[in-house]
Amino acid sequence: MSMSRDVRFWEIRPNKSSKRKKTYEVRWKVGGRERSRTFETKALAKNFLLDLQMAAKRGEEFEIKSGLPESMIQAKEAVSWLGFVQAYIASRWPHAAAKTRDSMTDALATVTPVLVTDAAGMPEAETVRTALRQYALLPADRRPADPSPEIVEAVRWLEKVSLPLAALAQTATVHAALDALALKMDGNPAAAETYRRKRAVFYNVLQYAAELEELPANPLDRIKSQWRRPKVAETVDRRVVVNPRQAKELLTAVSYVGRRRGRPMVALFACMYYAGLRPGEAVALRKQDCHLPATGWGTLTLETSRPQTGKRWTDSGEAHDKRGLKQRADKETREVPIPPELVRILLDHIAEFGVAEDGRLFRSQRGNVVSSSSYYRVWRDARLLALTPEQVASPLAGKPYDLRHAALSLWLNAGVHAPEVAQRAGHTVDVLLQRYAKCLDGDREIANGRISRALGS
Incomplete structure (x- = not known):
């Protein structure tokens, strides 16, 4: 795999070759080779360009053939949902505030246990959550060197049963994830603000998968109108x-x-x-x-x-x-x-x-x-x-x-x-x-x- 840190970016521009509707093109160059990606909205194009720029700022090497940085290649190579979110967190961690890191892993530790092929043999729910929050969802250099046997067992179970990433394109799968986000560990409804915060993290992960063309589109955009979200109090009491x-x-x-x-x-x-x-x-x-x-x-x-x-x-x-x-x-x-x-x-x-x-x-x-x-x-x-x-x-x-x-x-x-x-x-x-x-x-x-x-x- 030929890699390079010689990366250059251009401003987003409207795609003039698109005749049906206005689209936007992200253009960049890796090792002297020009690359481009077209998006339906300018916001999506900006998000993708920002991901590329942040990877370059972190000092990542870019693959000349695909034009993608190491973190995106790792995400694209991930087969399961768990592997994908681990790559996603690793790419976001360096420039995220501490509270953002906490919030991100909190949300993904809530939704990941339900995105499995088979719940048989599942360890205790609290053990699975601990394994995610204190080990599996941390970057490799942040993980404890000697995790407990219970955490090791829980991580192995998750790696074995985690859904293929492609399954997230199915509406029923996303509904199951939203159901999990709407509940607390004890089964009672989560606070509306908590649900909204966690849903935003889930949305961003799915959007990242869509940017990398691992999903055809963000499935949450398709089911937004069908999902009754808890109301959030916007005003101070x-x-x-x-x-x-x-x-x-x-x-x-x-x-x-x-x-x-x-x-x-x-x-x-x-x-x-x-x-x-x-x-x-x-x-x-x-x-x-x-x-x-x-x-x-x-x-x-x-x-x-x-x-x-x-x-x-x-x-x-x-x-x-x-x-x-x-x-x-x-x-x-x-x-x-x-x-x-x-x-x-x-x-x-x-x-x-x-x-x-x-x-x-x-x-x-x-x-x-x-x-x-x-x-x-x-x-x-x-x-x-x-x-x-x-x-x-x-x-x-x-x-x-x-x-x-x-x-x-x-x-x-x-x-x-x-x-x-x-x-x-x-x-x-x-x-x-x-x-x-x-x-x-x-x-x-x-x-x-x-x-x-x-x-x-």
Whole structure:
């Protein structure tokens, strides 16, 4: 097999030779030999071109005869569904965020056990899932060197009974996969958002198979209209949103959880409420990111986020990934003005607790990034102190993330223009207004008044 790293790409262009309908052509050159592939839509062409470009960026060699990179050749040579998804994951892993890796393997570990020729002799469902998540669906260099006998047995069973990839072209097979995605391990219905996330991963794998011409088309496109998908709540439940008085009482309660446990986290939660930060952005905040004047408003300049995913999914081997801001290019920053209340809280925090070696404002007792389990436990105890029994039993501020919901709702109801709120929050305007539509107060009364005046009543 003759291989080369001499690869060149051209812009996608409409295929002028197509007379029936407009198609799009991807063109590239490998070792001086031109290649092309035609797609029915520009989006499909872009996806294929991006796959080629990412393979070149990873330093893969391309086969001169087919024009495809090593990862795509491995996927095309895979006979079974399991072999194909293993090749798919290996191609996506290097440039995927840790949470994306986690989500990808989670979805495929849900659907792969049902895509088998015969379920006879199947190990325990939990064992099969563990074998997929902790071994079979990891790149070869990420797998443990000495898996347990139970995992080895489960992987052998999967390799033996995994469906041929071509079987995914059958509607009944895809329906069985969708049924699996819609259920939890205990057989109860999965949350709508969970189903949508897993279905998106499944769709992308099938789309990759279609790009490589291993399937005639993405079968999910054909059955979309026949499948009743669980409805997904797009808007924030206004019942979780605290008012300013409740927010301040909760922050005060955090300080009473304990000097070593709660008090160092008062400023962490305050960043979520007064600045609308995501938890991953808050735990990554450094002193050098903060402009904290003696009086008036300050500014936070955000550049990184440290979402918690697990050591298995990060390149560093740490529990927290280190990545750029959500929906922004690498190294792109976001400035968030902060009110005097938060400026004072941060100044007091730095004076009392100092900062980590790298300037992080918040750290564990060992100097590490604050874990979500730690601040969730503190928040749970603070709710018990600050809220009435009825409120504790309600969704009100049930999670630390609800402080961000409260912040954005407050800004919108205060009359701040949506583009400004979106800029501070790191959202698009469309997503902002869609998600917080139910949290806007007074819209119904304003609309009723306008209708009344129009009716002359």
